[in-house]
Amino acid sequence: MRRAYFILLAVIAVLLYLPLFTAPSPPALNTDGNGHLFKIHKLMSDGWEPWIEDWYSGFPFLRFYPPLSYLIGAFLGILLGSDIRGYAATLMLTSFVGAVALHFYLRRTGREPYVAPVVFLLFPWHLGVAYIEANFPRANSINLFPLFLLALLWAVDIRERYLAASAVAISVISLIHHSAMVPLVITGLVLLFENFRKTRVLSNFFKVGGIVVALTSFWYVPFLLEREWTNFWKIYQYSWLFKSYSVSPSRFLEPVGIASTAVFSAFLIVAYFRGTLQRRTLGLIALYIYLALGYYSPTPWIHSLPVLSMIPQYRWMDMVNLLVPLIVADALTGVELKWRLVAGALSVGILIFGALPYAEPIPPYPGDLMEVAEFLREQPGEDWRFVVHPGVSHHSYLPVLTGKSTLNGWYHEGDPAEEGHLRMWYALSTGNDASLYLKIYAAKFLMASINVTVKDYSRIERIGNYWIYTSNVSFVEPVGAVLLGNFYDLPVDYAYFEDPSNLAAIPPGSVGVVYAGNPSKEEEGLLWNFVRNGGTVVWVPEGSGCLFGVCGVMERIDNSRLSSDVFNVSIFAPFEYEGMPWYGPVFENVTPLLSVGDKAIIGLVKLGNGTLYLVGGNLLYHSLYWNSKKEAELIFGLAGIDGSLNYTLFSRSDGEYSLGLSPSRPMLVRISESYYPHWKIRVNGKLVEPIRDDRTGLTLITVSGKSTVDAEFRDPFMRLRAYSAIGWVVVLAYLLVEFFWRRRLKVVINESS
Template sequence: MILRRAYFALLAAIAVLLYLPLFTAPSPPALPTDGDGHLFKIHKLMSNGWEPWIEDWYSGFPFLRFYPPLSYLIGAFLGLVLGSDIRGYAATLMLTSFVGAVALHYYLRRTGREPYVAPLVFLLFPWHLGVAYMEANFPRANSINLFPLFLLALLWAFEVRERYLVASAVAISVISLVHHSAMVPLVITGFVLFVEDFRRPRVLSNFFKVGGLVVALTAFWYVPFFMESKWLNFWNIYRHPWLFKGGSLSPSLFLEPAGISSIAIFLTFLLVAYFRGTLWRRTLGLAVLYLYLALGYYSPTPWIHSLPVLSMIPPYRWVDMINLLVPLIVADALTGVECRWKLVAGALATALLILGTLPYARSVPSYPQDLMEVAKFLREQPGDDWRFVVHPAVSPHSYLPVLTGKATLNGWYHEGDPAEEGHIRMWYLLSTGHDASLYLNSYAVKFLIASTNVTVGNYSKIVKIGRYWVYTGNVSFVEPVGAVLVGNFYDLPVDYAYFEDSSKLATIPPGAVGVVYAGNPSKEEESLLWDFLQRGGTVVWVPERGGCLFGVCGVMERIDGSSLSSKVFNVSVFAPFDYDGMPWYGPVFENVTSLLSVGNKSMIGVVKLGKGTLYLVGGNILYHSIYWDSKKEAELVFGLARIDGSLNYTLLSRSDGKYSLIVSPSKPMLIRVSESYYPHWEIRVNGELVEPIRDDRTGLTLITVSKASTVNAEFHDPFMRLRVYSAIGWAVVLAYVLLEFSWGRASRR
């Protein structure tokens, strides 16, 4: 017993030493790669608790809705105890690595294998240390640390006694709430290693009990996760070549010190187990399978990653299981070996692993001084109806809200961003040197901070801080929308909202906004447009090919730019009508009042229909505008639909999940509030509940106001009660487990 306690003390000491550089890091630290993005979440929980909606990142988002919360909750609790977010971060890694090593020890003892050397190899194995320090993927590193707990939980699930079934459910629940995607390889591994046990009727019954308790304990997070899965932003890895290649395990990594030491340990103990006849071939088979899957782009069959599930998991993450499987092979190799040889093997393995990881050992530096100065500058700026954005976007920038007290459009981990598509378009424009000011304005970005060249549009350069230039612009948290695009989407350098679902038009007064329909509408859409026109609306139809709408037909003809004529428009705004040296074709119209003629037909015409006005724009002009990068053509088209008006507003208050403002429109209008649209926002205009609309171009919120109004909005998360029920369930279950496994009761048994 004393020897075992000393052994556990050794495991605890190693766990502490492994993450001591993080524990003693300056605050705030400059963590590598993903680190500061994860650290922000711990700090947010420490400061504000688990708010269902926060303003700090993106244009507002549901906090931890789609990213497993347990690592951050533990980190925040330990951070409060220890006095800083980085200490909570480090202490969580220390705790999970120690728990994992102890779980591996007990798993090996219960399966009759050597239980002392393998946990040391597990703790010191380079891969999970690389995840913790180099990638700095905090929840993933914690999940790897807890992999052995999953195997031990499966053994507990085979037991007859209820206390082991409850302990099994708690362990599985913990792992699934630390990192949900880790459950895929863990379930595969558990099934392969214990396939015979799963066939026993009693075990199957036990797993129904365990599974039911796991569902109950994790429902508070998984129920909203699955019920609102349409808001998930998982990337299909295989469809993005740069992402697929970057997320694959390059064979060159095996030539680095960590790779060499890992391979040396793997091959040495594999050979020992093989020649001693103690190798469990299933373990080897799983290791080979996961290594092959990890190669991804570099494997002979990269196409397999286009399959469901595989397409959502970055290939290199399959290597995470090697961190568990190699220690299992070590245990197999040393089972039944004399103690002195175990000591030799343990010393050799430890030395090899330390040599492999030493080249990566380095202290954690302080947060960059120029970013600290940028934070000081932003903190001193008045108002809270704006955001800032730092380009290019890297993880340290997502920690800036902690230092500034201001909201940023930066964030980290795209899964939770409900306006991601619009944000990606903005980042693309910034990264390619195009003018992104239209999106920056919509997202109320008052300060653009860039360390690379950007096209600033209507932003002015005001100061340089270290390597960063600071640009500023006049922005509004609330702004009028003059036109809506329906039908096919075009991203043009003109301000308009986009409706993916044209039925949204039925909720908007025609005098508040004009409509541009791109493409050829269906019968249902034609009915909606007709109703909009009959109510006095303005519709601009821009077909891409021939067709008819309300009895007006367009026919495809060659567009001769030299024959354009108009008494309304300056024809010089149009770019050449040719396509890669070939003629340009598009629809033209007859029997309409012509505003722009091409020969004896109309390329732009107008027809009065009831109380409304229908403009017809041919020539496939929206695509022509994009092809020739002709902003003036786009402005001409949307100018036909635009309903102009002025708007004043006063922001009364804004906090996580709430805002209140007074708006004064010159006429009824559709307004865009710079807050991400998401279900569960309750918005009242002058006390009357209104239904918000999503702008599918920016992902922001649209509402209609007809007069001077007070707008109050609050995010009501319908799943909040699940957290309360779950907390009660966790308290009861943990109390039961602690009571059943208490020291006194265990001694009596």
């Protein structure tokens, strides 16, 4: 009987994801799907490299996104011959394991164990996650939610083998989707509170926790230690994001909502009148639905609280996929078999109705994108990237089809240069000229299906819906100026340091410095050392203040009073602010380059072996306010260091590159590779410390004369993978012996006796 039932669960699990298994390769998966599919393919083809070039401007692969779904998918993909089959088989496997786990959980807690697992498998919400959102790891985690509850029951068992099994189950779930652990822990504590009051539970949890740490540390340790490099969105702070992540009440009027509500309501009524309803389960359902409403709830502000702010609102609904089947089990506990069969059949019919919107064949990858891939694959060189706009998940799979790197990607948490990339995407999306950032990121080709502004790019042909733009780009470029102090995003090329102490590592004369705002005493000391040793500093105060004894005082600026023997004063935009006069600092006792009356807006002073330029009038903000590129070019032109740079790319692969550089003078250069702490860079064999350009997220080094640059990404946490692998082998071998070999041995002994 039970064997036939498990076969039924397996058949349902296979049928649920058969459309994915039989999908064309490559498929066009909905929403998130192809981004996840890329990761499976990458693991299948190249293994788990610590750093890959395929997305963004390079990023640490699977550092901030739990790896186990992808590892299982890649393993099954190798066995089954394609990434999409591995993807589908993983969902089949986790859904079957989750249903079986729910069956055993219900048996151990004395409830009806047969109908609820079927309801769990067919519940429309998680099918929507798998097919409509196509969030592969999240769908797998929902499938395994019952395993977590069963693991908690195992954790209070006195037998050691069940403690080990509990640790393995919890480790699996936490490595599939870490953010699911918060609602799971809450749910487990509420549902199994009485079990945790037993005297041995605390010691058991310490044992289980120790094993879990050993099995999962290879991912969680680097994740936690390097969390500063993650890019989690603060959802509540952005109303558009908060609204889009919240479940609208209208969702309950759609087929998925109607079917789910009908099944829930029917079994809730039955359980209530039979007296078998567990009110804590109902309370959790009400709580999670309320939290899922988010923006639409009467108290949206609660999602600014620390724990709640970590979890996208719609993910609270994931728990309902587990809790409704528990209500079903409560309602049918003690009911005659024939009525359980009737209830199960009706539930299946209703849920299939709710799942019908997802029952669509998976289409093949778009034909025009296949043509785009063919075009890119034929382009020579390895020192460039491509971009497809607007960016969707389909485009993140293109590196598989092209063998080229892209600035597209999927799941921003892994992108160490996200802030700079977002500026590029913002420019593309708003019709502003995106050429500056595209060229900085070595984007040789831009494919756009909507109008874009890229003045430095030429439109060369059209493939399907995509216009193709191209430009000459460089993987390595000289940086003429560095901005310190307050950040301004202006349409000229410069690097930015959030930490001005980075200036101490740069030889004066290799780059000029623009300081925006009033420096602290420590920063003033850094600037003084830079100037006196031959550097050029441009000080742009936003108000009154002093630097090196030169002071600026606030005064009204008027275009009619401007005069200069150096600059064409007609390039300056009106000195007005919303129809009112413009005020800014001006200087006395300096050599004037641009004057307003008898005072200097721009002046210079020679200090030591270097030069200090004074730029008043709050001119950086003025150029931004009036979108005056000429003013920005003037300011950074004062600091700019001229020079030429020739380079040769010897090699480039995941986590490695080698360059030959020939600068015309000592200079700071930007390498189009995302900065991350574990890059080891040698210039002519000597280890140098790279600096992060906080404007673009790329890597900066200084070079002098003909140089060879060799870089390698050395992940200090790689050994943890080996240690955890040993732990997995030991624990799984122990469980194999305890649960299977000894049982089989006992059967043999009994039969022989």
